[in-house]
Amino acid sequence: MASAMANGTPQEVRVPDIGSPDGIPVIEVLVAVGDTVVAEQGLFTLESDKATMELPAPVGGVVVAVEVRVGDTVSDGALVALIDTGASGTASVAPAPVIDVSPPVAAAIEVLPTKASAPHAHGRVPYASPAVRALARRLDIDLEAITGTGRGGRITRADVQNLADGGAASPSVPVARMDMPEHPARHLPWPSVDFARFGETDVVALSRIQRISGANLARNWALIPHVTQHDEADITDLESFRLQINREQAEGGDAKLTMLAFLMKACARLLGEFPRFGASLDAQGDNLIMKRYVHMGFAADTADGLVVPVIRDVDHKSVTSIARELASLAGKARAGQLTAADMQGGCFTISSLGGIGGTAFTPIINAPEVAILGVSRAAMKPQWDGQAFQPRLMLPLSLSYDHRVIDGAAAARFTARLGVLLADVRRMLL
Template identity: 55%
Template sequence: MSNIVEIKVPDIGDFDSVEVIEILVAVGDKIEAEQSLITVESDKASMEIPASVGGVVKALKVKLGDKVSQGSEILEVEVTGGAPKAAPAPAPEPAEPAAPAPAPVSAPAAPAPMASSAPDRTSPTAAFAEADMPLRNLPHASPSVRHFARELGVNLSQVTGSGPKNRIMADDVRAYVKQALSTGGTSPVGSTVPAGGGFSVLGWPKVDFTKFGEIESKPLSRIKKISGANLHRNWVMIPHVTNNDVADITELEALRQQLNVENKKSGAKVTMLAFLIKAVVAALKKYPEFNASLDGDNLVLKRYFHIGFAADTPNGLVVPVIRDADKKGVMELAAETSELAGLAREGKLSPSQMQGGCFSISSLGGIGGTDFTPIINAPEVAILGVSRSAMQPVWDGKGFQPRLMLPLSLSYDHRVIDGAAAARFNAYLAGLLADFRRIIL
């Protein structure tokens, strides 16, 4: 003998109209009394709602995103044999006495319309968890930590909590991400294979764009295909942080213009990039961890100074490398960057001219912008982004003076470099550009 029992949301305290964030069972599942059925979350806490009786799930009455309160129907269970044994459990639910009357009428028809929600076992808290993973006994974490984990795509069941009673803290999620990145876990675009232990990448959306209007299909250039794959890997694998600062280059710009006037006959033109390379080399000597690469658990510190610079070409971005920049003067650096940029635009750079870089500079000064986040060129650990300089009023202690200010955006690998070191590097670099005489000190 069997009968249908409706399981409802019991007394959950002061919470009213809370969101269903997980459905832990499906139609056809055999459940036991006290087994978790759904997880609800308010702005203060998340909790699992247990079954008051055991049996076979016949119909689901909720779906992800629904708002429920005390007395809301969760599902229908077919109880066989052991119904009297589990009967006392529904007692705390005030709405339960009214349930027997409608239950026999709705039981036959309910499973059909609700069947479409049965496969929806996606758990936002578990962050794309595998379908065969048991979605119960949720990790102990606050709603804010669950939200943080969802944003990062972290499966909380893979994270070890360091808080009281193994509660997962935000720092535990950060530590897990850092460990996953250091072990090299990633998934290619379009893959759903878990990467790094708890990461997975959703499949790329397939859209028929012709349904919405006229289109033109244009293949990516060879350079963009290669650089795109590298940029994707670098962004996913390296925990980027960007430090923004400004440098007063009023006097340096005046010097640059003066040198160009003096060398007008020779045809050699000094660019701000040449000064930047010279200043970066000095900063790398003072802060050697920026002139390094990660090799497993070892940090490889380099004693040479090969500086790459991003060159814009009709086919895409390439990064020629100035070798032994520490042994060259500003005029030599200006001439070599000009020559390499010309070869890049003509597509004549050799592979050797784009290898061996220690640190890169990406300058958008000739185009515009105020700040941006340049992507680190692995296996380097930092890159300097330079935006357009602009005249700004700067307080000198007595009044505002017009000064030419250059924005500096330093992206760095947080596994190697901490925020304080990055701020010091950027401040030191800005100081060198403000008074270039410090280069000789």
């Protein structure tokens, strides 16, 4: 193993009581010989079937020997490193930062290998988190048959699910990922708790849609710098017009005009005025893809989870036509009949909670899009008209945007302009 001369008597670093007489695999080596460390800084990552743990440095100093490699199995008391506590400069280096990430985001952030560690997908130990290992066991999937598409060959939930759904064990095209900083932030492993110790429990498997959408949402929230612009739109006159048209069309049996149909039409108009809101970053984050089409998604809540059907060429369709497609796609979503084509190609998404309630929220951007509009329940509020307060129906708007592409001023102009269009539907014709 690697070693170097020490200035004094080196301090041994041994594996503490880990409660596993058979040993635990080493999945990451976080330091190299010559590195300066401080007390409690992580040196190695060990992973059992139930948990991932980081072995910290008991003292500060310079690493003069590393006695294990990725794939080795270590047990209680095993010697793993030597640290020279008499070396100079031991107090100048801070430990690696730790970010406390709340669920469900932590499940999607990967612990990235350092320069001293480069795990391979087909090494002695499959490189995967405890949650991914648990999923593989539940689906009866052999992790050694999978080539991980995560950074450093890490096996992801998507890799396991792909094989379970009949996909290839070794995808020919790896998942594209944004370039990460040279020294990525680390996070604590997901807690492994025996909840049955505290009382009776039931285990309910997530639906396939929930597993897929959950992983996507966690990735999007973790990797996209979200900012949310909150605003309100006066829809008093628009709501009166909408109800009037629906009464007139009631006998014809045509699809009812919903507020969402008007919102989609207005946003389609705005994507022409603010084209960045309908653009996408490329996989490396170096270029912005500007689109000459306006396809718009809407979040549909189903019994099996959240799905996002897409209506194409919204800018070329009437509000009535949009309402028909909304009704059709929502029906397919509830019946579980959406195809992959029904959910692809979106430029912008609207998530409406107006039929449920709430005053504001922070919708998560649907990558590779760069913006999403959230809508809450409209409420009557007093508005000053210059002489007196008047009761007006105000619609809460929550616009989340990718701050790498859109700045705050542009977001504020977008919601302000949307408010103008919704306040007077005739302006959509101009």
